[in-house]
Amino acid sequence: MTNLQSNTLYDQDFHQWIEQTIVCLKSGDLQALDRINLIEEMDALGKREKRELENRLITLFEHALKRQYVPLEDCYRGWDVTIRRTQKDILKILRDSPSLKPYLQNIFLDCYQEALENMQLEYDVSFPESYPFPTEFDQLLTQSLSHSE
Template sequence: MTQAILSKSLYESDFLLWTQDTVAKLKAKDFDHVDLENLIEEIESLGKSEKKEIKSRLTTLLEHLIKRIYVDMPQEFNGWERTIRNQRTEIEFLLDDSPSLQALWNDTFDIAFRAALRDVRKEYSQKGYQFPDVWQFGRDINTMLNVDFWE
């Protein structure tokens, strides 16, 4: 019991040291002294973080795709295209590291598209630009990561 209290205290006071201590205990197979409660919480948090990151990156990708496709501002094209390339690369990295995120793609896409559309409309509707209510192109992973829809 004392060890669990010390581990929790370490978790709260020095997270890096707690991770190092936890890894050392796991490697030594000293499972009786591992702070399981906080370890479980951290592992759950990692999964949530991955889901949040793919949603965030897909939202940014969609925002810039919408702008590049529908907003006629050639002076901005290069910046939007750079962001599109960067987000596509980061999404590829995420999917490579966690292929199971692919199973969430369709649900994530719908949420990300609504958020991206809301933000782009807020930014450009007063300037007379109109945006469709639905994504009018392919939405599968391969298409989203490789097709330049504006060409």
Template sequence: MTTSSKINDQINTELSTLYDRDVHDWLETTIAQLKQGKLQELDAEHLIEELEGLAGRDRREIEQRLKVLIEHLLKRCYVNLPECDRAWEITIINQRSELIGLLEQSPSLKHHFLHVFDRAFQTALRIVQLEYPDTNFPATWQFSQEITVVLNEQFWLS
């Protein structure tokens, strides 16, 4: 083993230990190394783990926000409580705005939006059925699942 590879192994071990002690400090150190082009010194194992975590977080956020959006669309379309309409519409606007922002920042997540739509609908449906047991909700989504429609249409006006 050469001297430089021994040094790199020692640096990588120190970074791995830093990751275990203080993730934020590890992130700052990793960012500095990337900016300085010190790619050989990177703690690649933890860097990959963190990047995978970020990708997963965005997918989970899409699904969670979509579920909340569908819950409130179902409430607004099928529950006859006019005094709640405004609050439901505000939640709809907020969730749509956040979803639009996520999809603009990461257009490749549009595929994930479509992929999880049915699951998000089924979860939202179970929630609203428990919340409003006397309301008859449809067993399937009654509108277009096209992203632009879901994120813009006022279905309750139909």
């Protein structure tokens, strides 16, 4: 990092940089904007949304796998609660950013694979290698993912 970069408001006080950026945007003072850092922050914000969606989907699959294939009845209620909460969290993300729905369709099998690998490390249980959950996302995010007893 050069001395010039370390002397910018962005590097010295991020919160104040945000406030100043908002003032510039609201007033239309585009010349005063720190465009380079604003672009980087906007890009990072979009990436964080995608990572959040991925992490929630992995959590959903991990708990659904545990609920269906790990015979620990004392844990079922906790896993069911986590499944339902995670479904709601994913729905909120998609409500706020509906343009992420196609991204969800592109990553769900990779997320399942990661969840599967995590569960295979954690439990000595046979989990299905092929994806066992609904492929219709409305069902995946609203229906119970536990076995019908």
